Amino acid sequence: MIDEKTLADHNLTREEYDLIVRLIGREPNLTELGIFSVMWSEHCGYKSSKVHLKKFPTKGKYVIQGPGENAGVMDIGDGLAVVFKIESHNHPSYIEPYQGAATGVGGILRDIFTMGARPIAVLDSLRFGPLDNPKNRAIMEGVVSGISGYGNSFGVPTVGGEVYFNDCYSQNPLVNVCCVGLAYRDRLFLARASGAGNAVIYAGAKTGRDGIHGATMASAEFGEDIEHKRPNVQVGDPFKEKLLLEACLEAMAKNLIVGIQDMGAAGLTCSTTEMAAKAGTGMEINLDLVPQREEGMTPYEIMLSESQERMLIVAEPEKVEELKKIFNKWDLDAVVIGRVTDDGRLKVYFHGELVIDIPVKAVVDLCPAYRRPARKPAFVNKISRLRKPEMPSDLNQVFLQLLASPNIADKEWVFRQYDHMVQVNTAVLPGADSAVLRLKGLKKALAMTLDGNALYTFLNPRRGGQIAVAEACRNLACAGAAPIGVTNCLNFGNPEKPEIMWQFREAIEGIAEACRQFEIPVTGGNVSFYNETGGRPIYPTPVLGIIGLIDDINKVPSAGFKAAGESIILLGENREEFGGSEYLRLIFSEEKGQPPALSLAKEKKVQECCRQAIRAGLVRTAHDVSEGGLAVALAECAFRSSRRIGFRVKLNDVIRTDALLFGETQSRIILAVRKKDARKVLNLARKMKVPAKVIGETGGKKMEIWHRGKKIIDLKVELGYQAWKNSIPNYFKIKK
């Protein structure tokens, strides 16, 4: 009955099928095959990545819950816990940008509140093809409004993120969304169906034929047949999700819930089997009781539907009535559809017939793990060789061009569409290195950031992974925050290709090494493979989401200059490095060379020094040096000051001027301090053995940079500001 075509349609190999037959002791029926197919998909089963993900450090003093649950949980003291996780929604966002991105937000929000936390912030990492192509603009417009449409309505602030453009994303945009939630430490909930005899309750939206096989879609490469995958897209209902949030949190606070899991990828299938497997129990459900939006749905469709805004809850029978009352108060359905059993099996009834009967362990825990072959791609050595570029004649012009590069230009066009202030906690709004959220009633605060540099990772995946961690932590350090936990989204091509697997393995090892060095545990994340269309993979794109803790929110510096006449200090040192820079890419169209060198030990010291200076109350402005180099970082400090204060900087490093201005040497932070405090900061740096010097002063209406006695940059702040500010909006201006 199950032929090769059916297997291929389910993305299962003959070997995997044989394993299924062995595990359940007979041939599966089609519905059971569907269940294995989604649960053993790359998206749910992590079959190509599992062996490598083990390399991440996952323990640490703050960790309450590491990988394996819906989200990671960190203890931040005062009886509070932070719950956070990142998720990709790449393929759906290409097919239907608005709904794809919107439901991506919806999914990650549920991951957070299913654990008992109230979502307090969202961050988004977006990657598109270049904006001169109208198709890319349409995708970006749709994605941004989808995120805004869902998050704003739900009432969670979208406080930060990143946007990056490169042709490799034209057919495969990336939409990664990270959510941060806050919970009481002693009121966390897990996805466990404990206690045989307990009721299994279905809550939330009705089930329709939405997104059937979304998970397998996320686990396959796009070919020419993309058209027929289209119906998989789901429509989100943020209003319903908001009600679901309030109802769930209320039921949790009233202690009515034993275990709970959202129905995300693979819907009922995933939530029933996982909850039972984790608790070592079984489950029996009756599909006739599942609220349905459409008529004539088959067990296959009901089990695999990915309709949004649904939850599966396990509760003690005597609490069911009160639970229902709460959901009804919030105008939501909550119905008992089955019960927990102790036989370790998932038994599903439909029209009085037993249509599924399989061991949950087989589905959840026995998915094969592959150690896929890895091979260093031939191109790596070739692209890492770089001839030094010719020195441009007009550096001011190059500077302006860089400021207007969409990768560097102001992203306000994006975050202005996001409600980034709802919940009245956002103390540092988008536009700074990291977002800062106050915790009402407390002095401590949270900082958060998303970071990744795919070009670096493409050129050298191991170092790219390390730099992503280093840069994210550096962003936190600029807010005075110490990193406490990591989540990550690994966006890669087809893992069945050894070259992709090599990139993946290298990047993971780089990230793991850096996390170990910074002593921060990885508490969760997401792997998105098969980001290829027509055989062309994206650049390997790891995105790191890191949470930091701030002792005293009143000492957080701003990202822009605060006043004229302050000393500008550079922590770290300038080196002659061109590889992987935006400068090379934009001006010379070269995506080549080695990414900047990184010493994790030095990086850590620079960050620690920055943090200590901030804690001592000495720092007025802090900003790290990243894409675009030192000149761009200084310009951003000018642009982000409310009065657009200029600067004059004098440098004497014996390196090429263009490398000094635009090279992306790591481990550098710009500080602005009151003149009288400059000495104190330098002393602190000397004690910590961190290179530091005063390089100039804030003030005036111009950006001036001198190199060894020669003025090399001389530009009105306003001119640079306009180029930086208008670049992205100009692409979207409607031509009348």
Next chain:
Amino acid sequence: MKVRILVTLKESVLDPQGQTVRNALHTLGYHQVRDVRQGKVFEIELEGSSREEAEKIVPEIADRVLANPIIEKFTWEILEA
């Protein structure tokens, strides 16, 4: 020439807006209302177009710009020739 294009969600696609309107109507006592689907309407004025031209470009416009064929469908008609 004036044409009208109606864009609505495909039957099987969730329509949260329509559902909310239906619920509101029930609350107001309009229990006869069994189902509501909400969509968009575009009224387009075409300059000096013939019927043949309209028949060529209107579906094209609807498909490329006004509707997202993945989740929406459209119908159209000529209001004034």
Next chain:
Amino acid sequence: MKVRILVTLKESVLDPQGQTVRNALHTLGYHQVRDVRQGKVFEIELEGSSREEAEKIVPEIADRVLANPIIEKFTWEILEA
């Protein structure tokens, strides 16, 4: 019974959505498009209603709920009896 209600902005109210669509169409080379107005369409399924009942309640629903009379106007028709 199935009815269709069209809700559009009054002529006197500026319709930026319609204008944006028109501009987008011009950019794509559809220069025949002189004007676009965008509105909403509701398709409502009424249970066991007679034509008289529909004629009573549909305008009522449209006026009370579906359209905001300050900025919008509506028309309606019976699709299926």
Next chain:
Amino acid sequence: MKFGVVVFPGSNCDYDTFHALQNVMGQETVFLWHKDHDLQQVDCVVLPGGFSYGDYLRSGAIARFSPIMQEVKKFAEDGGLVLGICNGFQILLESGLLPGAMLRNKNLKFLCQYVNIRIENDRTAFTGAGRKGQVLRIPIAHFDGNYYAPPELLEELERNNQILFRYCDEKGNLTGEANVNGSLHHIAGIVNRKGNVMGMMPHPERASEKILGSEDGKIIFQSIINYLEKKKGKKSPGRTVSRPISPLPPLIGTF
């Protein structure tokens, strides 16, 4: 004074407003559930921001039918103070408690940003603590804040001094650029003829603490408190927050 913040399904600034009134302004504050008919003897009703009923039909269009709104209408007719913020303003317009309507922002995008608004009339219950011409820096966050009214009505609003706030630049000039959503006459907030019902698009509760970047929003809350104290002839107890402020909202809707 006693404030009541209405909770509609989809409200999402309910706790923000509650926090500003209770924890920042030190006033007794309660939530009012949309299915209830009881206004709990509050002195002022606040309709908070958010997306009541998802704003799926039109912003604020469905909330006006909820049971609590019948009471709010009566309360307003009897002269009670009603403040609508953002979605609350939209609900007041839809329910006819304030004149006019909201269109989509002129750039057809959701806008979340600080704006400057100029106080146009400081002789109302909602602006008494400020002065005419004063510029306040308060954030907006909305999709439909492009105020519209037919010409006769606009003229009437002008004539009766019902326009309380207009979008302006930081110096108070009514530049086209400052009018980010395209509102007619730069209108950011209006009051009814009787002066007891006010709606504004900017969010004063988001601008009530220094740590969030602005405290200008407090002027609106303070005005209301001053007005009520004067009317009732007694002082508000002032900052009387006894409970520690919790970083997480209480359970909304469990009352």
